[in-house]
Amino acid sequence: MTRTATAVTRTAAADRPMPSVLRLGLARGALENKMFFREKDAVIFTFSFPIILLVLFGSIFSGSMEGTGITVSQLYTAGLIGAGVMGAGFQNLGIGIAGDREDGTLKRLAGTPMPRAAYFIGKVINVLVIALLETVILLAIGVFLYDLDLPSKASSWVTFSWVFLLGVSGAALLGVAASSLPRSAKSAAAVISMPFVVLQFISGVFIPFTQMPEWLINIASIFPLKWMCQGFRSVFLGDAGAALELTKSYELDRVALILAAWLIGGLVLCLTTFRWKGRRDG
Amino acid sequence: MTNAIEVRGLTKRYGDVQAVAGLDLDIRQGEVFAILGPNGAGKSTTVEILEGYRSRDSGEVSVLGVDPARPTRQWRSRVGIVLQTANDAAELTVRETVRHFAGYYPNPHDPDEVIERVGLTAKAGKRVRQLSGGQRRRVDVALGIVGSPELLFLDEPTTGFDPEARRQFWELIEGLAHDGTTIVLTTHYLDEAEALADRVAVVARGRIVAEGTPATLGGREAAKARVTWADGSVETDTPTRTVLELSRRFGGEVPGLTVTRPTLEDIYLRLIEPSAN
Numbered sequence: 265m266t267r268t269a270t271a272v273t274r275t276a277a278a279d280r281p282m283p284s285v286l287r288l289g290l291a292r293g294a295l296e297n298k299m300f301f302r303e304k305d306a307v308i309f310t311f312s313f314p315i316i317l318l319v320l321f322g323s324i325f326s327g328s329m330e331g332t333g334i335t336v337s338q339l340y341t342a343g344l345i346g347a348g349v350m351g352a353g354f355q356n357l358g359i360g361i362a363g364d365r366e367d368g369t370l371k372r373l374a375g376t377p378m379p380r381a382a383y384f385i386g387k388v389i390n391v392l393v394i395a396l397l398e399t400v401i402l403l404a405i406g407v408f409l410y411d412l413d414l415p416s417k418a419s420s421w422v423t424f425s426w427v428f429l430l431g432v433s434g435a436a437l438l439g440v441a442a443s444s445l446p447r448s449a450k451s452a453a454a455v456i457s458m459p460f461v462v463l464q465f466i467s468g469v470f471i472p473f474t475q476m477p478e479w480l481i482n483i484a485s486i487f488p489l490k491w492m493c494q495g496f497r498s499v500f501l502g503d504a505g506a507a508l509e510l511t512k513s514y515e516l517d518r519v520a521l522i523l524a525a526w527l528i529g530g531l532v533l534c535l536t537t538f539r540w541k542g543r544r545d546g
Numbered sequence: 547m548t549n550a551i552e553v554r555g556l557t558k559r560y561g562d563v564q565a566v567a568g569l570d571l572d573i574r575q576g577e578v579f580a581i582l583g584p585n586g587a588g589k590s591t592t593v594e595i596l597e598g599y600r601s602r603d604s605g606e607v608s609v610l611g612v613d614p615a616r617p618t619r620q621w622r623s624r625v626g627i628v629l630q631t632a633n634d635a636a637e638l639t640v641r642e643t644v645r646h647f648a649g650y651y652p653n654p655h656d657p658d659e660v661i662e663r664v665g666l667t668a669k670a671g672k673r674v675r676q677l678s679g680g681q682r683r684r685v686d687v688a689l690g691i692v693g694s695p696e697l698l699f700l701d702e703p704t705t706g707f708d709p710e711a712r713r714q715f716w717e718l719i720e721g722l723a724h725d726g727t728t729i730v731l732t733t734h735y736l737d738e739a740e741a742l743a744d745r746v747a748v749v750a751r752g753r754i755v756a757e758g759t760p761a762t763l764g765g766r767e768a769a770k771a772r773v774t775w776a777d778g779s780v781e782t783d784t785p786t787r788t789v790l791e792l793s794r795r796f797g798g799e800v801p802g803l804t805v806t807r808p809t810l811e812d813i814y815l816r817l818i819e820p821s822a823n
Contacts (some may be wrong), residue, residue, distance in 0.1 A: 280652040282619050291649055294640070303639035303675075369634035370687070375597060377622035378650045529770075 285379045291384025292378075310356055311398060314348040316360055318402060321470070322410050332504045337506070341406030342500045343469040345399050346493035348429065353435025353444065357387055361443035362452035365539065376541045382438070384534075391436045401499075412500060420499050423516065427495030434488050437530025438525035444537050463489050463525040465499050473510050481510070487519070488526040491519045549608075550575045550697050550728040551596060556605035557590050557752075565591045568753030569605070575696075578719070578729045582758075583749035589732055594645050596730070597699055599628050610697055617797065619722070623651050626695030626727075628686050629701050636675035639710040640666050643674060644688050651693035658774035664688045664718060681710040697728045704738060717742055736811040746810075750818045759789065775799035 301307055322337035329336065364370050373383060406412035415421065439456075447454035465471060466480050467489040473481055484490045497505055498514035506513055551573035558566040566588040573579045583589040594600040594758035595607060598614035598621075598721055601609050607614060612621045635643050644661055659671050664684040669677060683703060690698055700719070704712045712735075719742055723729055728810055740760040747757040748764075756764045771785040775792060782788050785805050792800045 282652050283649060284625070288650065291646065295642075295646055298642070299635065299637045322648075364634065367633045367636075368629060371599070372629060372634060373625075374599070374645065375622070375627040375629070376650045376693070377619040377652075379619060 277521070284410065285381050286385075287356070288378055289385025290384035290389070292382050293389025296386045296390035298388055299304050300394070302529060303487075310352065310394060311401065313351065313399065314402060315405065318344045318405055319409070319472075322405075329505075329508055332507055334421060334505050334508070336502050337410035338406065338412050339472075339497070339505075340470075341402060341410060342497040343410050343493045345402050345500075346467075346489060347464050347469045348398040348402055349395045349431050349494060350435045351460065351491050352398055353391045353432050353437075355456055356441030357391060357396060358442040358445075359449075359452045360445045361387070363449040365541070366441065366449035370540050374530040379490070381542075388433065388436055388480055391432060391439075395428070395432045396527070406500070413502075414457045415499055415502065420502075423495065424499045427492060427499070427519065427523070430527060431488065431492040434523055434526040434530050435492075436533050437527065441530060441533035441537055444539050447507070448545035463487055466490075467516060468493055472508070474508075476487075488523055491522045493522075496518045548575050550610060551730070552606070552608045552767060553592075554597070554696065554725040556595065557603045558588075558600070559603055565751055566602075567594075568642045571747065571751070571754060573728065573730060576723075576726050577727055577744040578723045578731065580731045580733060580741055580743035580746040581737070581749060582733065582746055582814060585675050587749045587818070588752040590748045593699060593701060593730070593732055596687075597625070598622070606806055613622070623693055624696045626690040626693060626698040628690035628698070628700045628703060633682075639671050639672060639673055640685055640688075642679070643685060644692055647689045648692045651696055652805065654692050655694050657692060659691045660688045662722070662752075665714065676820075677786060680707050680715075683707070683715070684718075687715075691727075694750075696726065697730070698722065702733055704733070704735065712738070720759060722761065727753040736809070736814055741811050746819045750812060756813075756817050760810055763810065765819055766808060766810070766813050769808045769813075772806050774802070775802045 265420065276465070307546075318337075318340055321340045325336040325340075327336055328334060329339065361370075374380075398503075403412070403414065407414060415424075423463075442456055443452070446455040463484070466476070466484040467487065468476075469489070494509065496512055497509075498516060498519075499507075549572050551571065553569060553571040556566050556569040557564070571591060571592075580658050590809055591594065591600060595602050597695065598609075601615055610621065614621075616782060620764075638646075640661060643655040648657045648660075658670070661667055664687050666681060666684055666688065666708070668752060670675055674682060677685065683706075687700075687703070690700070695716070700816035703719075704715050716738070719729060719731075723742075729742075730738070731742060731814055742747075743760055745758060746760055746763055747754045749755070758764070761767055770781045770783055772779060772781050773785050773788045773792070780788060789800065789803065789805065794801070
């Protein structure tokens with residue numbers, strides 16, 4: 265460590281304005297993405313789960329649904345996109361922020377003039393990038409391996425966009441809120457993944473609702489994953505697939521309503537429960 | 547001279563434990579001030595209140611003229627904090643990390659100059675994960691000073707350093723102090739406080755029990771010296787006379803002669819004894 269005789273120069277006068285929240289939010293987003301994609305095991309953990317399941321289920325169940333011309337693997341593609349988007353938001357942030365809390369990231373940031381909103385903007389950007397990438401990969405597998413047809417109607421892509429955005433933001437906010445639950449970063453993976461796996465099983469990702477007891481369907485209907493998957497099925501399975509839904513309709517208005525409700529609820533949860541400090545920091 | 551930090555009657559209680567019990571403190575602008583004290587004495591709680599991390603129960607606190615219980619971005623940009631434990635951003639390089647943090651501040655230093663200053667230029671392209679403990683600590687310091695703070699908090703900065711790394715670290719801190727940065731240092735190493743601090747305060751039982759320069763703390767300069775030789779030892783106010791007498795008695799060299807004043811550590815241990823007050 266050399267000791268320089270000259271003082272480090274200050275680059276400007278003392279009354280420069282603070283950097284803007286948006287600029288710092290974007291800078292945080294770029295940083296979060298960089299950190300995420302460099303952590304190889306986390307990348308693999310996040311992306312491989314839905315992909316492996318899709319290939320696995322697609323290989324095991326090769327039949328088609330009666331009278332609709334829709335194959336089981338096409339059904340899984342739509343469902344797993346829902347699960348993938350939810351995972352990118354809920355699981356990734358729930359575990360990631362618990363880690364940030366424990367390794368000192370949050371405490372260090374809280375001691376800088378970084379506006380707190382910039383941290384969350386960065387996380388949301390990170391989640392959007394992951395979710396979009398995951399969706400593209402799953403769709404590519406669906407198209408090339410399982411003859412999934414991408415919708416040609418603009419209206420379908422409009423539906424896709426709002427289901428995706430509402431779903432991913434709601435899931436991200438729930439992930440932020442859930443990150444306060446684990447007592448430590450070590451337990452976070454278990455605490456966050458468990459409810460997510462259960463939710464996937466009861467939300468029609470793997471098992472069609474027609475084979476599930478009504479009380480379980482009622483529980484699943486409270487949570488956003490069921491509705492997100494339903495929205496994605498409407499996009500990728502088209503009108504023919506509506507016959508497979510419990511109500512013989514995709515109920516897009518209810519999808520929008522419930523996802524929006526979770527978005528608001530998640531925001532309220534975040535604002536009321538988020539902790540910048542770890543439990544040990546008191 | 548104006549004060550960077552002023553504390554009057556600070557208290558903080560956790561359940562049954564009175565962590566801080568009416569603490570007064572003045573830290574002048576531009577000085578290096580060391581806060582010493584055993585674990586659980588209220589040292590960390592006090593510093594975290596000053597840093598704006600923790601709320602207080604009562605008392606008046608002013609840090610750079612602002613109440614840290616209501617930290618603004620403006621105030622945060624004038625205060626640098628080097629925390630005790632941080633293992634974040636392991637996948638980023640040193641340069642990426644320092645550059646990013648520089649972006650939070652309105653008047654940052656040049657990131658490469660800061661990296662140079664903490665002696666990490668050769669490691670600037672390395673990921674933080676690949677650094678040694680001492681190098682990581684220097685990254686922490688780089689992040690603490692990149693915003694060109696007027697006031698820098700250092701929480702036990704050299705814990706786990708080898709002696710060589712500690713000396714280098716001290717030089718870095720001396721350099722910062724030389725530039726006029728006010729530095730508040732907490733440490734368990736008495737030699738560190740002695741080497742770096744203009745003034746030290748000892749916190750025990752939630753209060754300041756002694757305050758002064760390292761040389762005069764707790765009446766150190768007025769304390770008796772101990773003269774020890776091969777077969778004897780005596781405490782005296784006039785060690786020179788004792789040594790002369792011994793020299794006469796032994797006819798020249800005194801075997802095994804040492805003359806010592808109480809070290810800062812001796813004074814410190816006496817101050818924090820539970821019975822002392």
